Amino acid sequence: MTALLRTLRGALAVDWRAFLRAHWTQRSWPAGKALGWLGALFGVAFLAQILWLASDQRQVLESSERLLERTVPSTLEHFRVARNLEQLRLEGERVFSGRTPVARQQARFIVSLLSSHPAMLADSRVAALAREVDAFLSQAARQGMSEQHYAEWETLSSRLSLLADDISTEGVNLASADLQLMSTTMLRSQVKLALVLALVALFVGGFLFLIHRHLIRPLQEMDDALRELRSGQALTPFSTTAMAEIRAVEGAIGQLREVMHENDEARRQLHFLATTDSLTGMFNRRHFMALAEDELRRAHRYGRPICVGMADLDNFKGINDGHGHAVGDRVLQSLAELFGHTLRQSDWVCRYGGEEFAFLFTETTLDEAHRLAERLRQHAAETSIDVGDGSGGLQLTLSLGLADASTGSLEAALGRADTALYAAKEEGRNRVVIAASAKTPRPPPEEGKDLDSPTGERGRK
Numbered sequence: 001m002t003a004l005l006r007t008l009r010g011a012l013a014v015d016w017r018a019f020l021r022a023h024w025t026q027r028s029w030p031a032g033k034a035l036g037w038l039g040a041l042f043g044v045a046f047l048a049q050i051l052w053l054a055s056d057q058r059q060v061l062e063s064s065e066r067l068l069e070r071t072v073p074s075t076l077e078h079f080r081v082a083r084n085l086e087q088l089r090l091e092g093e094r095v096f097s098g099r100t101p102v103a104r105q106q107a108r109f110i111v112s113l114l115s116s117h118p119a120m121l122a123d124s125r126v127a128a129l130a131r132e133v134d135a136f137l138s139q140a141a142r143q144g145m146s147e148q149h150y151a152e153w154e155t156l157s158s159r160l161s162l163l164a165d166d167i168s169t170e171g172v173n174l175a176s177a178d179l180q181l182m183s184t185t186m187l188r189s190q191v192k193l194a195l196v197l198a199l200v201a202l203f204v205g206g207f208l209f210l211i212h213r214h215l216i217r218p219l220q221e222m223d224d225a226l227r228e229l230r231s232g233q234a235l236t237p238f239s240t241t242a243m244a245e246i247r248a249v250e251g252a253i254g255q256l257r258e259v260m261h262e263n264d265e266a267r268r269q270l271h272f273l274a275t276t277d278s279l280t281g282m283f284n285r286r287h288f289m290a291l292a293e294d295e296l297r298r299a300h301r302y303g304r305p306i307c308v309g310m311a312d313l314d315n316f317k318g319i320n321d322g323h324g325h326a327v328g329d330r331v332l333q334s335l336a337e338l339f340g341h342t343l344r345q346s347d348w349v350c351r352y353g354g355e356e357f358a359f360l361f362t363e364t365t366l367d368e369a370h371r372l373a374e375r376l377r378q379h380a381a382e383t384s385i386d387v388g389d390g391s392g393g394l395q396l397t398l399s400l401g402l403a404d405a406s407t408g409s410l411e412a413a414l415g416r417a418d419t420a421l422y423a424a425k426e427e428g429r430n431r432v433v434i435a436a437s438a439k440t441p442r443p444p445p446e447e448g449k450d451l452d453s454p455t456g457e458r459g460r461k
């Protein structure tokens with residue numbers, strides 16, 4: 001007993017909700033199998049209900065058959081016997097009250113006939129009374145129909161009436177018992193039918209609920225998920241479904257999302273690698289050229305000012321040789337940062353190659369580009385770059401060449417800027433030179449100091 005109680009307590013201590021979640025809701029069912037089982041369950045339940053209803057119908061049928069085949073004939077038989085009894089009584093009366101001897105003789109004859117009628121003999125009470133009446137009337141006829149006889153006849157007559165009533169009532173009772181049974185059965189079957197319909201409605205409702213929860217809603221969620229995938233949105237988590245196939249498709253969508261995410265990442269990285277210089281993080285030359293071509297086309301179409309520039313670190317070889325290649329790399333990186341801080345959002349810069357950089361100044365006249373290039377040159381000259389090798393800050397200078405790009409090709413403009421850069425080197429470095437095609441450079445209006453105004457012509461070798 002104690003052991004039983006302990007087992008019961010142990011069973012009650014189980015977290016049934018978790019158990020059901022783990023063994024029922026978390027479990028997946030193949031949709032075809034699950035629907036097959038549900039259909040079979042519904043079929044069995046429906047069949048049981050039909051059989052349940054059929055038993056009542058059979059009972060009603062049996063009752064009505066019995067009513068037709070046995071009860072109704074029997075009732076009619078009872079009525080016939082009752083009528084014969086009544087007829088017997090009337091003929092008995094006529095035996096006494098007949099006007100002529102012939103009429104009384106006829107009545108006697110009919111009494112004899114009725115008393116020996118098979119219908120009258122079937123019931124012992126009727127047969128006994130009929131025989132008694134026949135015998136009495138025969139005796140009364142033989143003895144001459146006295147007052148005494150008539151007094152006795154009245155007693156017999158009332159007994160005949162009573163028996164006729166009893167027989168009629170028995171006949172009616174026979175039918176009403178069967179009718180009562182039939183109506184009770186039909187009432188019960190009506191209640192059963194209502195119950196069966198309620199159960200069917202419940203079953204169909206439950207079936208539809210399961211279909212909606214485990215098939216339709218997951219399908220809608222998958223549709224939403226695919227739309228989210230197409231639009232690149234984050235996936236809304238799927239709600240739980242018990243259908244194995246749905247889970248498999250949901251899993252596949254999850255994997256697809258992963259693959260798409262990885263592809264996006266790979267594409268981003270590829271794009272980054274294809275467009276960026278790995279050392280400085282600046283645009284590489286190819287990407288710069290593509291961008292610059294577009295900007296140049298736009299500027300030419302709308303007649304907007306645009307300039308290009310080339311810049312080169314002065315005596316960079318000396319830094320590499322003196323401090324090592326790694327320090328040279330860090331110098332290039334620091335210079336890229338300096339460009340990033342100094343240039344405007346609308347300016348493009350790239351590592352053109354080695355320690356050489358190319359610029360594109362959109363919506364910029366040559367004068368404005370000159371001021372910008374000067375600012376770059378000055379910032380570079382004033383900045384001491386700490387390369388972290390303990391040698392203290394490194395002083396750098398930049399030489400720059402500028403060219404107007406508002407006409408002609410990009411290559412031609414860059415070529416002119418490169419020639420100007422070469423001239424700047426020739427002039428003694430740490431300076432800005434404007435290409436030959438442009439007008440003679442003037443000192444920039446605000447930061448115009450330190451400009452020897454070398455021209456492209458002058459700077460060119």
Ligand SMILES: Nc1nc2c(ncn2[C@@H]2O[C@H](COP(=O)(O)OP(=O)(O)OP(=O)(O)O)[C@@H](O)[C@H]2O)c(=O)[nH]1
Pocket residue numbers: 279312313314315316317318320324325326327328329332353354355425429
């Ligand atoms: N550390 C480092 N050095 C580089 C890189 N690319 C090119 N260089 C070096 O840059 C130096 C360029 O030297 P030069 O062409 O002689 O030019 P320079 O010494 O700057 O002299 P000028 O241009 O005439 O002022 C070479 O020593 C190259 O090895 C790089 O990615 N990293």
